[in-house]
Amino acid sequence: MWIVRAVKIDDLDALFALVQSATRGLTTLQLDRNRLLDRIEQSVFAFSRTGTSPRGEPYVLVLTNDETGELVGTSTVYTKTGGYQPFYAYQITHSEHHSELLNISHTRTSLQLQRIHDGPSEIGSLFLRGIYRGEGWGRWLSLSRFALIAMRPGRFADGMIAEMRGRQDSDGRVPFYEAIAQKFIPVDFNVVDTMSTISKQFIEEMMPMHPIYLDLLPQEIRDGIGKVHRETEPALKLLKSEGFSETDLVDIFDGGPVVRCETKQINAVRRTQPCQIAKIADQPLPGRSDTILSSDANEFTSVLTAVSSDGDQLTIDRNAALALSLDVGSTCYTMPSRPEMPSRPKTT
Structure with a gap:
């Protein structure tokens, strides 16, 4: 995987x-x-x-x-x-310069280290x-x-x-x-x-x-x-x-x-939320693999997978659970991969 x-x-x-x-x-x-x-x-x-x-x-x-x-x-x-x-x-900076004698103004743009x-x-x-x-x-x-x-x-x-x-x-x-x-x-x-x-x-x-x-x-x-x-x-x-x-x-x-x-x-930081594993399915879940699921397995591990949820309770497939060292009751973090993605489908 x-x-x-x-x-x-x-x-x-x-x-x-x-x-x-x-x-x-x-x-x-x-x-x-x-x-x-x-x-x-x-x-x-x-x-x-x-x-x-x-x-x-x-x-x-x-x-x-x-x-x-x-x-x-x-x-x-x-x-x-x-x-x-x-x-x-x-740093891109701008300064205004004006000459009364010449009756002109000029905006000067410079790069400042x-x-x-x-x-x-x-x-x-x-x-x-x-x-x-x-x-x-x-x-x-x-x-x-x-x-x-x-x-x-x-x-x-x-x-x-x-x-x-x-x-x-x-x-x-x-x-x-x-x-x-x-x-x-x-x-x-x-x-x-x-x-x-x-x-x-x-x-x-x-x-x-x-x-x-x-x-x-x-x-x-x-x-x-x-x-x-x-x-x-x-x-x-x-x-x-x-x-x-x-x-x-x-x-x-x-x-x-x-x-x-x-x-x-x-x-992406704001939409990363802690969730609890409620069920682990033996077969891959239907739908797109568009959720980034993360755990502290090996300090940090994430998978791109399909999930099903009911509130903060998740159902994931067994391959994702094995990769993330998760079991029923474990806590993990979920993030929709796109800001505009709708809420995850509910568990049936």
Whole structure:
């Protein structure tokens, strides 16, 4: 059965093979084997620790077949941005200027480099192998993070952000980077993209602290600021449907937007509700498999399945019960996979 679960140390080989296939521009997945192992170890510790305050650790999830061991997707929640190394972003600012002598006014738009040390939580590192896209699995993999947040609310900050991938040409060129950052850091985009996952010190050393005035940039560059890569458009649409909205922040390298929502106000977090298992059916239930059912089996596990309910009492099939280590009387968490979905059918 396909499940989304917490990453394990034993997943290193399969997860490394997966992230090796991720395209450039997915910054948080540009990891060598040792740094990926470090992230997995941090995640394993995060799931096991008893403290509840956010410390910046990653919670890494993987989409895998629990029978064959095939691993085809991953996503992550970072409990806090900033800290010893700040979170860097450009803030889009506007200022009004007027000349009495010339009798003219002008609105000036600029990019101001921001350093955020005590920032919000962040979702990121979402990647699904191409042949599995288009079947709702990407949505499941993404929304499972919000089920996790609902189940462990104290582990995350009051706000949640996502850095969306900015525009990139078909040949791999990143126009925003070439127009701004590369003037001050004369290396390829792929180099800074990868290095920023190791250390951000070079940003402090090389990037200008003064505003970047958009009037000095070509129109095509200005038009691309805050726009996403075509492959990121579905992810942005999903997050907006869950309550996220664009902010005045953009990525300093590719100009992609930063979206944000108060953690408790994320639609998927709000519609994740505790339920009790009333019955386990021997056969699959009728209807669409469009409910994300989660438990703390192996720290966190979710399945995409059909359920039947009467209030907070659920009927699920035996395969889901086995995958989630549930029995009659067990507590689990249920989330309709889409905000507009009607209530679950009642048990007959």
